[in-house]
Amino acid sequence: MWYDEYLDRIDTALADEDKKLALRRAASTFLLKKRDALGSLPYLDYYRKRLREVKAWSIDHIDELIKTFKENFEALGGIVHIVSTKEELANVLRKVIGSGKLVIKSKSMTSEELEVNKQLEEMGNTVVETDLGERIVQLMGCRPSHVVVPAIHLTKEKVADLFSKVTGERVPPDPKAIVGVARRMLRDLYMKADVGISGANAIAAETGSILVLENEGNARFVTNAPPVHVVIAGIEKLVPTLEDAMLIAQVLPPYATGQRMATYLSIISGPSSTADIExxxxxxxxxxxxxxxxxxxxxxRRMLRDSRFKQALYCIRCGSCLNNCPIYQLLGDEFGYRYFGGIGTIWTAFTEGLKVAAPLAYACTLCGRCKLECPLELDIPEMVKSLRDLLIKEGYIPPPLSFAERSIIEKGNPMGI
Ligand code: SF4
Structure with missing residues (x-):
């Protein structure tokens, strides 16, 4: 069943010429920009190697980092909640946000993973995404399809049609015009919102600091304008110091978008305050x-305890591996669930379960391009192979492979002849 359903979805994805065109346009731009950025940053090699060491150490000392961060962030006036499941997160959101609120959000993969929008809407809140790509997919009613560029699968023509429908005016298929419309639509909401939700690119335990990288400037509004700010982040975002967090700020942009540095880098260490009067x-x-x-x-934590998959937690979600993945280039979001590509397959197995991850693990060709593109040199093909071992033990074997196996045993060849 899982296998046939996935084949149907693949057929639909392969027939979507618009999607393939959008993915092709994006991939070639990304690759050129990345090549230029890597060539112009002579110390990047040092930073990315050091970052891998920092991530490895952090994952091995996660409990210590959580404890240190909680103590330090709460001493600054913030509040830290630690949750294990989607349901526990819902309880925190119910307590902190409640219902009837206007909630604005900046991009956060962790909140995608935990379906935060759906949870908040079910509680009676209005949720508005402010990152342009996220807003597009929200209005379109589809899922984000890339960790860095959520609307990567949509052409400018499709986005212009969408914005024309939403605004009731003719929006041309021109990125500048589309951005202008989005800017107008969102501006007022920043000041009206009751709550801002963001993710974090890194969290520094020693200083109790949240690091948020972005280009649009929306995260600045989201984390600053509403009276309440909620950060939703996986425990793997913790690193010991602000200096360690800055390694992510230096490595992520060139690998993600081919920039030497993100336009905005916010470091948030507790609520806003003043002591200017007496x-x-x-x-x-x-x-x-x-x-x-x-x-x-x-x-x-399950990922952390399994030495075969632990390194998946080092991922900084730059998306570099996706931009040169032959399967992602063909299937886009269908080569993933909430996370995409080979690394997304591993994350899917641990956050959504083996059944959801099974077709993705077999869609991977194990070609190894992802490992070559990854700044942390994560051995994604080896992890996918280990995942297949697990899947086979649990009975998730594609029917053609079962047939070939039986045929080899019974007839000495995989064709059953
Ligand atoms: S696996 Fe590597 S290349 Fe892919 S998103 Fe994670 S850090 Fe980036």
Missing amino acids: LTSVRGAHGPMEIHVVLVDNGR
């Missing part, structure tokens, strides 16, 4: 009065 500290000067950080497990 040195009396008052919360919420211009930024949020309350900041909550929700640290999420949702399968990460």
Whole structure:
């Protein structure tokens, strides 16, 4: 069943010429930009190797880092919640946000993983994505299809049609015009919102600091304008120091978008406050009065305990592996679930379960391009092979492979002749 369903989805994806065109356009731009950026950053090799060491150490000392971060962030006036499952996250959101609120969000893969929008809407809140790509897929009613560029599968013509329908005015298929419309639509909401939700690119335990990288400037509004800011992040985002977090700021942009540095880099260490009047500290000067950080497990500790998959937790979600993956280039979001490509397959197995990950593990060709593109040199093909071993033990074997196996045993050849 799982196998046939996936074949149907593949057929649909392969017939979608628009999607293939959009993916091709994006991939060639990404590859050229990345090549230029890597060539212009002579110390990048050092940073990425050091980053791998930092991530490896951090994952091995995760409990210590969680404890240190909680103590330090709460001493600054923030609140830290630690949750294991989607249901536990829902309880925190119900307590902190409640219902009837306007919630604005900046891009966060962890909140995609945990279906935060759906949860908040079911509680009676209005949720508005502010990252342009996320807003497009939200209005379109589809899922993001790339960790860095959520609307990568849509052509400018499709997006222009969508915005024309939403605004009731003719929006031309011109990225500049589309961005102008999005800017107009979102501007007021930043000041009206009750709560801002963001993810984190890294969390520094020693100083209790959240690091958020972005280009659009929307995350600045989301994390700053509403009175309450909620950060939803996986426990793997923790590193010991701000200096370690900065390694991510240096490595991620060239590999993700071919930039030497992201346009905006926000470091948030507790709620806004002022002591300008008689040195009396008052919360919420211009930024949020309350900041909550929700640290999420949702399968990460199981990944951590399994030496075959532990390194998947080092991933910084730059998406570089996707941009040169032959299967992702053909299937886009169908080579993934909430996370994409080979690395996404491993994450899917631990966050969604083996059944969801099974067709993805067999869609992978094990060609190894992802490993070559990864700044942390994660051995994704080896992890996918280990996942296949697990899948076979659990009975998730594609029918053609079962047939070939039986034929070899019974007739000495895989064709059953
Ligand atoms: S596996 Fe490597 S290349 Fe792929 S998103 Fe993660 S860090 Fe980037």
